[in-house]
Amino acid sequence: MARPKADFPAAEAVLALIDSQGRLAVRVTPGARVEALEISEGRLLAKVRAKPEGGKANDAVRSLLAAALGMAPSRLELLRGATCREKQFRIPG
Known part of the structure; x- marks a missing residue:
């Protein structure tokens, strides 16, 4: 059975x-x-299947954001939060 596509705003x-x-x-x-990506109370929430092992969850979040924004994942830079749930990315203008 195929996995459903990600849901994002x-x-x-x-x-x-x-x-x-x-x-x-x-x-x-x-x-x-x-x-999925959700916007709740003015914050972006990302849910990913990947476990937080070896940066897999970070890569999954980067890919999910890139798909939602229509850009390549390599253009998104993780500024902080590599080992915690609160992350900050730089999005090129």
């Missing part, structure tokens, strides 16, 4: 959460049943 809604310096804060839930 419109790119405009995600772009609206980026600050003036191109930073985007994300709260991550690794090991989730489904992959």
Whole structure:
């Protein structure tokens, strides 16, 4: 059985959460049943299937964000939060 595609809000809604310096804060839930991006109370929440082992969850979040924004994952830079749930990415303008 094929996995369902990830669910995420419109790119405009995600772009609206980026600050003036191109930073985007994300709260991550690794090991989730489904992959999804949600906006709740003005924050971006990312749910990924990957476990937080060896950076796999970070890579999954980067890929999910890139798909939602329509850009290559290599363009997103993880600024902080490599080992915690609260992460910050730099999104190129």
